[in-house]
Structure formats: structure tokens, C-alpha cells
Amino acid sequence: MKRYLYNISGGNVRSLWSAAFAALLDGIAKVVPAALLADLLHTVYRAFAEPEAGLDTGRLWAACAVLIAWLFVSYAAYGRLYDKSYKTAYRLSASGRLRLAEHLRHLSLGYFGKRDPADMTNLLLSDYGQVEHTVSHNVPQLISGIMLPLLALAGLAFVDWRMALAMFAAVPLGLLLLWLTDSMQERLSERHVRAKNEAASRLQEYLGGIREIKAHHMGGERFERLRLSFERLKRASIRLEGRMGPLIMGAMLLTRSGMTIMIAAGSYWLAGGELSLSIFLLFLLVGTRIFEPLTAVLMNYGEMRYSAFSARRIMDVRQELPMQGSESVDPRGPIVFDRVTFGYDEREPVLKGLSFTIEPNAITALVGPSGSGKSTVTRLVARFWDVRQGEIRIGGQPLGQADPEELLRHVAIVFQDVYLFRDTIGNNIRIGRMDATQEEIEEAARRACCHDFISALPQGYDTPVGEGGSTLSGGEKQRVSIARALLKNAPIVLLDEATASLDPENEYSVQRAIDELVANKTVVVIAHRLKTVRYADKIVVLERGRLTEEGRHDELLESGGLYAKLWRLQQESEEWQVKA
Ligand SMILES: Nc1ncnc2c1ncn2[C@@H]1O[C@H](COP(=O)(O)OP(=O)(O)OP(=O)(O)O)[C@@H](O)[C@H]1O
Numbered sequence: 001m002k003r004y005l006y007n008i009s010g011g012n013v014r015s016l017w018s019a020a021f022a023a024l025l026d027g028i029a030k031v032v033p034a035a036l037l038a039d040l041l042h043t044v045y046r047a048f049a050e051p052e053a054g055l056d057t058g059r060l061w062a063a064c065a066v067l068i069a070w071l072f073v074s075y076a077a078y079g080r081l082y083d084k085s086y087k088t089a090y091r092l093s094a095s096g097r098l099r100l101a102e103h104l105r106h107l108s109l110g111y112f113g114k115r116d117p118a119d120m121t122n123l124l125l126s127d128y129g130q131v132e133h134t135v136s137h138n139v140p141q142l143i144s145g146i147m148l149p150l151l152a153l154a155g156l157a158f159v160d161w162r163m164a165l166a167m168f169a170a171v172p173l174g175l176l177l178l179w180l181t182d183s184m185q186e187r188l189s190e191r192h193v194r195a196k197n198e199a200a201s202r203l204q205e206y207l208g209g210i211r212e213i214k215a216h217h218m219g220g221e222r223f224e225r226l227r228l229s230f231e232r233l234k235r236a237s238i239r240l241e242g243r244m245g246p247l248i249m250g251a252m253l254l255t256r257s258g259m260t261i262m263i264a265a266g267s268y269w270l271a272g273g274e275l276s277l278s279i280f281l282l283f284l285l286v287g288t289r290i291f292e293p294l295t296a297v298l299m300n301y302g303e304m305r306y307s308a309f310s311a312r313r314i315m316d317v318r319q320e321l322p323m324q325g326s327e328s329v330d331p332r333g334p335i336v337f338d339r340v341t342f343g344y345d346e347r348e349p350v351l352k353g354l355s356f357t358i359e360p361n362a363i364t365a366l367v368g369p370s371g372s373g374k375s376t377v378t379r380l381v382a383r384f385w386d387v388r389q390g391e392i393r394i395g396g397q398p399l400g401q402a403d404p405e406e407l408l409r410h411v412a413i414v415f416q417d418v419y420l421f422r423d424t425i426g427n428n429i430r431i432g433r434m435d436a437t438q439e440e441i442e443e444a445a446r447r448a449c450c451h452d453f454i455s456a457l458p459q460g461y462d463t464p465v466g467e468g469g470s471t472l473s474g475g476e477k478q479r480v481s482i483a484r485a486l487l488k489n490a491p492i493v494l495l496d497e498a499t500a501s502l503d504p505e506n507e508y509s510v511q512r513a514i515d516e517l518v519a520n521k522t523v524v525v526i527a528h529r530l531k532t533v534r535y536a537d538k539i540v541v542l543e544r545g546r547l548t549e550e551g552r553h554d555e556l557l558e559s560g561g562l563y564a565k566l567w568r569l570q571q572e573s574e575e576w577q578v579k580a
Helices: 002-008 014-049 057-105 109-114 117-159 161-168 171-180 182-208 210-215 219-271 277-299 301-318 374-381 404-409 425-430 438-447 451-455 474-488 504-518 553-559 562-574
Strands: 335-342 351-358 363-367 389-394 411-414 492-496 522-526 538-543 546-551
Touching: 014 057, 014 117, 014 277, 057 117, 057 301, 117 161, 117 182, 117 277, 117 301, 161 219, 161 277, 171 182, 171 219, 171 277, 182 210, 182 219, 182 301, 219 277, 219 301, 277 301, 335 374, 351 374, 351 389, 351 538, 351 546, 363 374, 374 389, 374 492, 374 522, 404 411, 411 474, 425 438, 425 474, 438 451, 438 474, 438 504, 474 504, 492 504, 538 553, 538 562, 546 553, 546 562, 553 562
Parallel strands: 363 522, 363 538, 411 492, 492 522
Antiparallel strands: 335 351, 335 389, 538 546
């Protein structure tokens, strides 16, 4: 229970107490009128049973007055419960989601490689939604459902311990049955969450790949995968409800059978003159009230177990260790790869004992066949991943000890695949430097040769772009990304195929923009077209994660190695034509 409350409150159990206390007050507020009603009935009954005593009207009026006063008390108690439970739930989930999103930012990208993106989306939306519902509805019910019967048992035992015992006799049996179903509930909940994630993942895949699906007439195959995932989800849902429903109903009936036992025993004692009618009435009326919250807890038990699983999934991510390191780096120093071995998957190294130096304020080009590890080198410089063996140092500081946040402040990156957020173009450029003025944004856009096309759009810089930049062409996205980097003006620049998707007309001007971006900076550039890197200060040639040669363009041509071969092949390919 302690662990459950800890997990669903995101480690902040105290935040649940005021809602729980309000739930308890609300529960008590609901029971008191039943006790008063029992007393009222007894007063009226006595007037008939003992006519000589007459009707105790004073007592009747007093009970009515207390009932009226109680209306206000219960309104206040319910209001407090409503306010506390909902506010606590929404506050916890809003701050929890933000905290988790912030925590994710500090994790290595390797962590995301291991997880399905749809699963992460589900975690932030659906799992938090589940926990939110539990905090707002189930936890207050749980607390009052446990505390109220306990308080009632203690109170009623003073009135008549035999009746109290009869009333609660079957409760342990109901709870025992519930406890026995626990591991089954956990297993079924887990399967259901998996099936739900799988369906979300397939759906995301289907929608994301809709262009390819249409182009390649893949409707059947993809649809089949989607259909199967929904089929699995349906089966998991039916299994969860179908197997747990009867068991929970059984536990509920067992618990409620206490009322029947109590009525039977009470009738017996009443008939034998061992129990007064007023006490019998009191137990009858209070009993119906007491079993209500307890039954509600049992009914929602499945939901609570389900949310316990969601909460554990959230806590597991929160306990994932963020990247360590607090040292500063000198971004003006050389970047040294010292016998670096790295693989995205531990068993398959992508870089193997790689050693070379990226000189400060110079351009280092990475060249090599596709898959040789060029982009991986740039990702390691930005510390998106940590190396497994060897060391990378910037200005003498090992990257493993560097503060990842601070390091990224010194690095501007233009990726091969540019991602634009669902926001205005202006704000997408502003990501480079959040405090940039509109003039600075426009200046960066001008230098990145994208001011003209942005100004021609109906809303100019305020034009919204679709998620991922889907409303812009590949070349336009690339130039927006260069504008971001220009705005950032960081001393280390990583260019991964920055001119890959530009037409010849734009390439010249963007190349000029890049020249400006890289002036007096430490630059690492990847380009498949060797023409664009022939003037680099150093060219590092990679093949299957190993360094095969390094030097200037002319030196490498002269040595006649892999670079010379790639150069020759590219020269030849430029002469190719599509023939009719
Ligand atoms: N996120 C990732 N997770 C797992 N493997 C990856 C990941 N990124 C790259 N790889 C693998 O690592 C190897 C090197 O990839 P990398 O992108 O560094 O090569 P590259 O030389 O830049 O290729 P290209 O020129 O085609 O862009 C490839 O085999 C690739 O499949």
C-alpha cells in the first residue's frame, strides 16, 4: 500500500493526505444522518409502543435541527473533497508530466533507441491519465472505504459488539479473495498495457507511413498489422474484464453478505428479546451507509491495480539515471578521439578504436562510404551518447565528465534530417537562441538564404509549419535549420549533410551562408559530395568504423587510397546521363 501510494503520487505521498482527509470527512458526513434517522424512528416507535410516555417532540425537533445543520456540514465536506481531490490530481499529473519530460531530456539518446516512441507517448498521456483518475477518484474512495468501516466497527462495537461482529464477519473473506486475485490482475493489466502500446505504435506507423503505403499499395500488409494489433487489444481487454469481473463481483458479494448475516442474527436476537429495536434499526441504517464506500473500493479495485502498473512504468522511467557530469569544457580547444569504440548496440561496435584530432578553428571533413560511422562521430561530439571504450576530450576535458547541458551550449548542429516543431517559422528559428529579437531572426534567415521564401508566405515569419516541417520542402527546412545555427553562433559547428537537399540554385548561396557560419569556428562537416569538402583543412576518411587515412585533399589524392577511389567514382558519376 505504501509503495502504491508512493508511486501514484510520483513520490509525493503528502500531497494525497488533504484529499484523503476530505474523503474521510465526507464519509462521516454521510453516516451521521443514518444514525440520526435510526434515533428518529426509535422515538416514533416508542410513542406507539408506550402510549403513556407520549411522543418526545423535543427530541424529534432536535434531530431535525441537527439534520438541517448536517446538510450544510456535508455540503462543505463534499465541496472540500471535490476541491482537494481534483486539484491534487491535476496538479500532480501536470507537474509530473513536465518533470518527466524534463527528465527525458537529460537521458542519453541511447535510452530512446531502446524504447518505442508510441510507448513513450502512451506513458506521458495515457499512463498519467490513468494515475490522474486514480488520484482524483479512487484514492479518496480507498481511504474513506477503509477508514470509515474501521471507525464504524469501533463505534458500533461499543453499542453492541455481537451485531458489529456479525456485520463485518464476511469482510475478511472478501478481502482474501481479492488478495488471491492480485497476481492475476497484475498479469492481465500488464498484458493490456502492452497490447494498448502495440496498437498505438502500429497506428502511429500507419499514419506516419501513409505516403509510402499509398505509393506502394501496401494497404493489405500494413492494414493487416494494424488489424492484428487491434485484435490483440480487444482480446486483452475482454480477458481483463471477463476474468477479473466475476472475481471482483464475488469479493463484493462476500463482503456485502455481512449485512445479511447481521440482519439474520439481529432478527434472532430481537425475537429472543436480547436486542432492542432501536439498536437493530441503528445497525440497519448505518450498515447500508458503511457498505457503500467499501463496495465502491472493491468495484474500483481493478482500476487501482491497473493504475498501479501505470504508476510503476512512470517511476521506472523517472529512476533511469540521467547523463552524469558537471565539468566545463573549453570549446576553443581541440576535440580528440582517443581509441574510441562505440556501438548503439553493445554487441555491434560501429566505431572501432578510432583516434584522430579535430583541430580548433579549422574545418575537419568526415568522408567514407555509407554506414562507415560519420554521423555517429558528430553525435558523440555532442555527447548524445557516451562512448563505451576510449575517450573523447574537448580542450583536454573528457566528455564523460562534462556537463551535457553546458556542452550543448557550445555546439551548433545542422542535421541531415531537419525537424521543425509545430509552431511559426520565426519561432522555429528562435530555437537557436530563445532571447533573439525579431531583427536578429530575420538577419540569420537572410544569411541562411531563407528570408525571401519566408517573406513570400502569407503570414511571413508567423506562418505555422506542420509537425516535422511537413509543409516545407527539404531544401527550405535545411535553410531554416542553418538559420537556427547562425543565430546560436556557437564555437563548435557540426554539419551533417547540410547541403544534401538543396537545388543547384540555392546551393551556392547556402554554401556562402555556411562559409559565414563556420568562420573562426571548430567545424566538423560530413558531405557525400566530396567537391564540397575539398578545401577542408583536414579530411578524415572512415571505413567500417575505422580510420583509414587523413590529410588534405591533394595529399589524399596522391596517396591513392579510399579517398582517391571515392573521388574518382564521383567524378565519373557526374558524367552519367539518363538515356532514352
Ligand atoms: N540510432 C541508431 N541506432 C542503431 N544503429 C544505428 C543508429 N544510427 C546509426 N546506426 C548504425 O550505425 C552505423 C553507422 O551509422 P552512421 O549514421 O554513423 O553512418 P554514416 O557514415 O553517417 O552513414 P551515411 O553516410 O549513410 O549517413 C550504421 O550501420 C547504422 O545502421
